[in-house]
Every structure is written in structure tokens, then in C-alpha cells.
Amino acid sequence: MPAVTAPGEFTTRPTLRGTFGMVASTHWLASSSAQSVLERGGNAFDAAVAGAFVLHVVEPHLNGPGGDMTGVFATGEEPDRPVVLMGQGAAPAGATLEHYRAEGLDLVPGAGALAAAVPAAVDAWLLLLAEHGTWEVADVLAYAIEYAEDGHPVLERVCDQIAAVAELFTAHWPTSAARWMPDGRVPRPGERITAPEYAQVLRELIAAGDPVGEDAADPRAARVAAARTEWRTGRVAHEAADFSAAPHRHSDGTDHAGVITADDFAGSTASFEDATTVTFRGHTIAKTGPWGQGPVLLQALKILEGLPDDHLDPSTELGAHTVLEALKLACADRDTHYGDARDVDLAVLLSEDYAARRRALIGPRASHEFRPGRLDGAPGWTPTVRTAAEQAARSGHDPAAAGGGEPTVPAARGGGGNDPGADAAGSVHGDTCHLDVVDRFGNMISATPSGGWLQSSPTIPGLGFCLGTRLQMTWLEEDSPSTLAPGRRPRTTLTPTLVLRDGEPVIALGSPGGDQQDQWQLLLILRLLVGGLTPQAAIDAPALHSTAVAGSFWPRTWEPGGAMVEDRLGEEVITALERRGHRITRAGDWSLGRLSCVLRDPVTGVLGAAANPRGAQGYAVGR
Helix, strand or coil: CCEEEECCEEECCCCEEECCEEEEECCHHHHHHHHHHHHCCCCHHHHHHHHHHHHHHHCCCCCCCCCEEEEEEECCCCCCCCEEEEECCCCCCCCCHHHHHHCCCCCCCCCCHHHCCCCCHHHHHHHHHHHHCCCCHHHHHHHHHHHHHHCEECCHHHHHHHHHCHHHHHHCCHHHHHHHCCCCCCCCCCCEECCHHHHHHHHHHHHCCCCCCCCCCCHHHHHHHHHHHHHHHCHHHHHHHHHHCCCEECCCCCEECCCCCHHHHHCCCCEEEECEEEEECCEEEEECCCCECCHHHHHHHHHHHCCCHHHCCCCCHHHHHHHHHHHHHHHHHHHHHCCCCCCCCHHHHCCHHHHHHHHCCCCCCCCCCCCCCCECCECCCCCCCECHHHHHHHHCCCHHHCCCCCCCCCCCCECCCCECCECCCCCECCCCCCEEEEECCCCEEEEEEECCCCCCCCCCCCCCCCCCCHHHHCECCCCCCCECCCCCCCCECCCCEEEEECCEEEEEEECCCHHHHHHHHHHHHHHHHCCCCCHHHHHHCCCEEECCCCCCCCCCECCCCEEEECHHHCHHHHHHHHHCCCEEEECCCCCCCCCEEEEECCCCCCEEEEECCCCCCCEEEEC
């Protein structure tokens, strides 16, 4: 039974408060490992790196070392400068439109090595450790190595995901069957499982720095650099490239060979970038650039900023309708204008005038149209959007039968195919991880690792993990800012958030959820900054999202006018939304969103944390 914390406010657990350090993540072992680092003298960045590598081991259906990540952080030394940690790899040199079309494809598959961008998550975490951490590689990796070698109790959802793809593994991906069903069966929930091959990979990263002597100018930095070089040029790069070159089953139901090479690994590096920001209700909201979907949240906030507070409560009919319509407009711009192919005119997309024009499109009824804005008066490129039924009729192939997206096979996809993390009943199958950390020194980070799920492509023997599938977010159509091209980053859905007030970071937040990440984060920000709810109450409050967006995951469909809501929104509100023309899918009471956050009051030094109760897996810890 939820606990009452204030009049009208119910929470499943308390918002944590303290002054030493706080962590929130999608798995209790990652949160506890990161907090252990803080307790042993590490800073927020050391803790985040340790927790992230634990997530590779304990949430392999949601992320892996073959995947990607993005983060946004601020340091105690430069609190007014939010920085993006860019761990999104680009398309390999062989990933050309001509090659994919010659393979008979009109969409990048959602599973299989043709969908693999160059893995960048590991390099990004090591870059963060090198530049802003204080610990040695061996120390931050010790937690993940212990769980990989000695084992950990496997989550029920990992078992469910393996069961969902067991037939694919057995018939087409024998190395994955050997990795995840070593006795010919799906592991039982709570059974202790290990990842010895990945543990060996991590030990090799540590060993790469062994020749570095203490007489080096900066021995720790040199050891981290050696680990990064080993990852990009050593055994992982060569064995991953060699293995993926063999044809194997993809989500389109046919066999293809991957195109990634060892040279692609060697030429890929993570980086730091300035964050993209807007102001909203006296706060600065910091996100990735338009090579990710981060500006969706910023556009939605700019659209909503010009409205009175009673339009911004997602728990009311008016607020829910207004939020859904603003999100449709922002996401239509995402799918039309965002990408890594050219300069995206954020000065226009985030301007007051443009937001006002988009705001004027919100009417009393739900729009069933795909309505991107025009820049410079030109219509520009627009994606080909199809409903799930149209896509199935066109291809003659049931996308739920052969894998892809987030998750892959054969889970049903919610709300017309746009929700990678839920089926038609709203049950979360898996998608991505998230991690937030704040320390007493004022360092704060929000990070979203993903990709390289166990169901992404065949397990690479000797490594124990597989490549990711982020290239499915590119288009095989000309003239898109996110058209597939060698060296371009796919327009990722990974989108952590940092909130600042008066030049100081005060909230780090985020969520898994593919196309829903910024949608659910918008609800949290509105409830915190406008509604005044406590963090845990804001996370616990009923969630909703639009499915009337072009799906970022194969087979890239949409549902005009579609919306998914938790039943706790209330019959009166839900019925009123249906009268306004929203095509509602009821998702159950506790099914949407996996938000977490950490907080810091720069004046008092008091820290806070809150985590998602849905699925009984997210965990906040601190003191």
C-alpha cells in the first residue's frame, strides 16, 4: 500500500535524503556497487563507471559492452557547464545505402550485425574515468568482474527474454544458445549465472595497463589510456569483426553478413560535447544535441512554457491532452529534422517564435496527422510513416515473428508498434538501463547505457556478448538528416537529462524506454518543477505517452492518434481523452516508465534520490 507523504501525495517508498552521496539506477546491484565506490572515497564519476559495468552483467537483456551510451554531467569545479558524454558509435565504413539495398532491404533490420554501429559504450566510460574519475581501471571493474566470475541471481525478466528468443537461438544463433541456454534450457529466475568470457575481457583491459610504471608522468591516466587502446584495437575488435562477417539470421527473416571491421573499431572514439540547453520555469534543462533525441524534451518544454500551469498537469484531462499533443509535434520534428548528417538549426527549433507557432497547432481534439514544422519555408524531407498493419501488408512479413527492435522476437509491441519496452498490455519486456549519481563534492551525472542486448545478434564466442543494433534508427531513404552513411552516428533514443538552477546542477534524471524516454521524463519535470511533487511521488504518479510517433525501432511504425496510459490515471480522465479523439491503450496500473533521479540543493548541500517501483527492480541508495 502506498504511503501518504503529504496531502494528496502518495508514494511507494520515501525520497531518500542525505549529505554524503546518492545513486539511483535500474538495478539494485548497480546502485549498491556505485554507492560502495562513494563509500570507499571515489567520486560520482568513479561510481558511475563501476555501476555501468555491473549493468552489463546483471541487465544483459537491456545493455551490453557491444552497445552504446550517452551521459550528461557537471563537475563541482565547473558546475555551470553541463557536458555530454558521447558514447554513440557511428556507422561502419561498409554501411552504405548501396550495400543495404543490394541486400534487398528498405529498412535496416532490428536484429543482426547489419544493424550494428561501432560499439562505443566501453570507450565512453573509460574516457569519463580518465578525465574526471580518480580510481584505477582495476578498481572500478572489480565489481563487474566479481559478478561475472562468481555469478549473480538472474532476473526473471532476463529469463523471460531468453525464453522469447529461445527458438531463434536454437535454430539460427547457436552461439547464443550455448551462452544463454548452456544446458539446453532457459535459466530459472534467481538461478546464479556467470559471464566468464566477459570477465576475461575486462581482465585483459586491466592487463593492458600493467606495463605502465609508476615513473610515468601520470600512471593512472596511462593505464586508462592503455585499456581504451586495448578495447579498440585488441582481441575484442578482431574477434567481433571476424565473427559478424559470417551470414546469420536478421529480423527481416533472411540471412546477411555484417560489415563492421577491426578498422572501424580502431577509428572510433568517445568524446565530450557541450550540452544543448533551454530554460523552463527558472531552470536550465541540459540534453544531447540533435544527433540524439534529446532536443525533443527541450522542444516540448518550449511549447508548454507559454501555457498556464493548469495545462501542464499530466494527471488531468486538459494536462494529459496538452502534453500528448506537444509531444507529437516535438517528435515529428525529431523524425524530420534531427540527425548527424548536417547542421540542425536548433536556433530555430528551440526559439520562442517557433515554439509559439507549434503551440498554436494544439487544438481541443487529438491530432491524427504527422505534423513536422517547416524550416526556412521549405517542406524538407519527411519520413515514410506506416501503421503496423500497413507495414505487415506491404512486406508480407509479420515483424513480431522474427526479431528486431527493442525488444526483438517475438514479444508483442504496444500501441501499434512504437513502444519498444511494452506489449499491448503495457508489460515491460526490456529496453535500456539508466544510472544517476551525485556526490558531496557537487559532481552529478545522468547516464543511459543501452544496446548490445543479448537478443541483438549472435553471441560472439570468446567474448560472451554481441554487437548492438543502433543503426536501425537510420533510414535507407535519400535526403534524410539520419540517412545511413559511413561515419554518421544513428539518431539515438538515449537521452539523459541534467537540470540546473542558478548555474548549479540540482537534478540528474532519466529513464529507459526508447521513444518514450523523453516523454516520461517530461512528466517527471512537469510534476517536479510545476506541480511541486516530491521526487518519489512524481515518479510514482500515473504515466502516459504518445504512440503517434514514427517508431525509432524496426519496423518503424506509428499509430495515428495513439496513446498509452496507466489505468491509475482514472476512468474519468481516460474517457475524456477518448472523447477528444485519442486512441487509448490501457496499460495496467503500474507498467509505464522506469524513471529515476538524484538531487542536490546547492545551498544546504542536502542530497536526494528516488527510483522507479514498477517491476520491483529500480533502486535508490545513499546517505
